Amino acid sequence: MIARLDRGFLVGFALALLFVTSAAFVHLAARPRLEKVREEELLYYPSGFMVRQATLGYETAAADVAWLRGIQYYGEHRLSDQKFEMIGHVMDIVTELDPRFVQPYVFGAFVLAQEMKRPERGLELLQRGLRANPSDWKIAFEIGFLHYVCRHDAASAAHYFTLASRMPGHEEYVERFAAFANQRAGNTGMAILLWKHVLATGNKYMQEVAQRELRRLGAI
Amino acid sequence: MSRVIAIARNTLREVVRERVVLILALFGLALVIASQALSPLALGEGRKVVIDFGLAGSSILATLLTVFLGSSLLHKELERRTVYAILAKPIRREEFLVGKFLGLWFTTSMLLISMAGILAAVVTVAYGATPWSVFGAVGLSVMELSIVTAVVVLFSSFTTPALTAFFAIAAVVSGHFAEDLRYFASQGAPVGVQALAEAVYWTLPHLGVFNARGLVAHGIAVEPERLGFAFAYGALYAGGIVILAGTIFRRREFR
Numbered sequence: 001m002i003a004r005l006d007r008g009f010l011v012g013f014a015l016a017l018l019f020v021t022s023a024a025f026v027h028l029a030a031r032p033r034l035e036k037v038r039e040e041e042l043l044y045y046p047s048g049f050m051v052r053q054a055t056l057g058y059e060t061a062a063a064d065v066a067w068l069r070g071i072q073y074y075g076e077h078r079l080s081d082q083k084f085e086m087i088g089h090v091m092d093i094v095t096e097l098d099p100r101f102v103q104p105y106v107f108g109a110f111v112l113a114q115e116m117k118r119p120e121r122g123l124e125l126l127q128r129g130l131r132a133n134p135s136d137w138k139i140a141f142e143i144g145f146l147h148y149v150c151r152h153d154a155a156s157a158a159h160y161f162t163l164a165s166r167m168p169g170h171e172e173y174v175e176r177f178a179a180f181a182n183q184r185a186g187n188t189g190m191a192i193l194l195w196k197h198v199l200a201t202g203n204k205y206m207q208e209v210a211q212r213e214l215r216r217l218g219a220i
Numbered sequence: 221m222s223r224v225i226a227i228a229r230n231t232l233r234e235v236v237r238e239r240v241v242l243i244l245a246l247f248g249l250a251l252v253i254a255s256q257a258l259s260p261l262a263l264g265e266g267r268k269v270v271i272d273f274g275l276a277g278s279s280i281l282a283t284l285l286t287v288f289l290g291s292s293l294l295h296k297e298l299e300r301r302t303v304y305a306i307l308a309k310p311i312r313r314e315e316f317l318v319g320k321f322l323g324l325w326f327t328t329s330m331l332l333i334s335m336a337g338i339l340a341a342v343v344t345v346a347y348g349a350t351p352w353s354v355f356g357a358v359g360l361s362v363m364e365l366s367i368v369t370a371v372v373v374l375f376s377s378f379t380t381p382a383l384t385a386f387f388a389i390a391a392v393v394s395g396h397f398a399e400d401l402r403y404f405a406s407q408g409a410p411v412g413v414q415a416l417a418e419a420v421y422w423t424l425p426h427l428g429v430f431n432a433r434g435l436v437a438h439g440i441a442v443e444p445e446r447l448g449f450a451f452a453y454g455a456l457y458a459g460g461i462v463i464l465a466g467t468i469f470r471r472r473e474f475r
Contacts, residue, residue, distance in 0.1 A: 056396040057427060060434040061276035064269045068261055100438045103265050203263060 052097055063098035066090060070104070074111060078205075087111050088121055095129065105129030106142050114209050119150035137167035141174055145194055148181065149213075154190070157181045173197060192219045223311045227319020228326065235289055235327040243281060244331065248338045250277070255346040267347040268437050274339035275354060275433045279361045282332040283368055283392060290324050290372035291384035298474065314466035317373060321462050325369040329362045356442030357432045363454030364430035368392060370461035371425070377469040395427035425457055 055062040070090035077084050091108030095101060106129075109122035123146055129139045144160030147153045161178035164170055177197075180190055195217070198210040214220045251274055258273075259266030294317075297303040306316060336358040344350045371391045375384040394401075398421050405417030429450050432442045 053397070053400060056393060057431040058276045058280075058433070060437050061272045064262075064265075064272045067265065068258065068269070071261060071263055098434060098437075100434065101265075101268070103263065107263065 051093060055097070059097045060101070063094045063101055063104075066094045066097065067101070067104055070094060070108075082115070084111055084115055087116075088118075088125065091125060095125070095132070099129075099132035102129065102133060102136055102138055105139055109142060109146060110206065110209075113146050113150045119146050122146055122150075135167050137164040137170035137174060140164035140167060141170075141177075144177070144181070148190055149194060154181055157190070192217055195219070224315050224319045224322065227306075227311070227316055228323035231293065231320050231323025232327050234293070235324060238289060240285060240289070240327070240331060243285065244334055244338065247277065247281065247335050248342070251339060251342045255342055259346070267343060267351075270343055270346070271339070271351055271354060272433065272437045274335075274342070275357055275361075275436065278332055278335035278339065278358070279364075279433070281335065282328050282361065282365055285331065286324065286328045286365055286368050287372055287385050287388045287392075289328075290369060291376055291381040291388065293320060293324060294373070294376040295381045295384075303474065313470045313472075317377065317466050317469050318462060321369055321373045321458075321465075324372070325366055328365055328369065332358060332361055332365065351436070351439070353436045353439060353441045356447065357436040359447055360430040360432050360442065360450050363450050364427055366454045366458040367395070367425045367427070367461070370458040370465070374461050374465040374468070377465045378472060391425065392427065395425040398424040398426050399428055426453070429453055 051062060051066075052059055070087065073090060074084060074087060087108060091104045094104040095108075105126055109126045111122075112125065113119040113122035123143060126139055126143045126146065130136070130143065133139055140160050141164040144157040144164060147160060148157035158178065158181035161174065161181050165175045165178040177190075177193070180193065192214065195210045195214045196219070198206050199214065202210060211220070251270065254273055255266065255270045258269050262269045294303075297306070303316075307313060333355075336354050340350055340352070340354055343354075368388065368391075372384060372388045375387045379387070401417055401424075402421040405414050409417070432446070435442065
């Protein structure tokens with residue numbers, strides 16, 4: 001009985017091992033194709049509204065998954081072809097799932113405006129963020145930033161810097177920027193000041209961009 | 221009441237015997253790994269991501285545990301014929317069912333609260349500040365569990381474990397879709413369909429009431445008013461379902 005049981009157990013174990021190993025081989029063989037499919041699948045990434053229906057009350061966790069996937073997408077393309085066509089779409093999904101999640105508005109807008117040279121699309125994302133978070137000074141500040149640096153529109157920048165300076169919890173430098181933009185519309189001094197601020201406070205990627213822009217402006 | 225508590229205590233012991241404490245250990249380990257692995261990938265949003273995943277994970281685990289443990293709880297009593305010995309004593313069938321409900325709900329709620337404790341501890345150690353607001357969201361999830369437990373007890377009072385699990389999961393899914401169902405029906409559907417959707421909407425549990433995970437992940441505390449409303453809704457809905465289950469169970473013939 002015991003011998004039969006052991007034999008049965010061994011056969012079962014061997015079969016299970018065979019199946020799992022075969023699956024690993026199939027995955028290995030299909031990897032080149034899967035890499036391509038992964039790229040293509042973002043094209044069919046459903047809208048945030050559709051994803052929201054499917055998350056059954058776990059929207060913010062789903063937003064985090066989409067956010068992590070978006071960061072990976074950005075990293076992969078930054079190291080390869082420097083094309084970020086899907087980043088706006090991914091950040092739209094993240095923010096539709098979790099409208100209070102501020103970082104995707106800011107990061108998405110930054111990539112859209114700086115890397116893809118589409119400041120209007122970046123501003124659109126930020127405006128949606130401001131509508132969802134009307135008292136978040138960081139979003140208002142970033143809108144001002146894009147108006148000044150990308151669109152060279154000092155009047156709009158001054159408007160949003162001033163708005164940010166009236167919001168609760170803002171940093172001390174926001175008031176300085178608002179005053180400066182209102183006073184000296186149209187000079188590069190403001191751009192240098194803004195980039196220096198990004199250099200001092202932004203994440204690694206933002207610091208790299210700031211360094212590049214400051215070098216271009218002859219400020220470092 | 222003492223008879224109900226005795227049944228509840230016995231149910232608690234029975235569930236704990238299933239080694240559910242192992243889930244706590246696995247949950248804690250998964251959270252520690254997540255906090256270490258996700259932080260560098262989340263571009264400064266590691267704390268939010270860990271809180272989100274922790275709350276979602278604990279809620280999903282507690283719901284699944286309720287469904288799968290609860291669906292076989294009554295069936296086991298019938299299969300082992302222990303139910304005959306219990307019901308031969310001076311205890312009503314309804315009291316037996318309420319005891320089962322309370323025992324299962326208490327166990328899964330304790331598990332959920334323990335998972336929230338682990339989450340708060342991991343976030344405190346990894347990111348500094350203690351996220352006290354997670355306990356507000358967990359309070360709401362505990363009330364959501366009362367409805368899930370009641371639904372499980374209802375179906376287990378007259379169907380098989382497999383069907384109980386199926387219906388309970390269907391109730392949880394449709395409970396989250398209740399608002400959408402009503403909304404879609406209001407978008408130009410015929411009057412009859414709208415009335416039907418309205419009736420279904422009010423029959424289904426509104427589980428969206430118990431979801432404050434999105435707020436809590438952003439550090440926003442759950443208002444006492446909302447907690448009070450959710451408590452009242454959960455108690456009433458679960459109470460109604462348990463009464464219905466008791467009514468069905470009283471008429472059930474054992475073979």
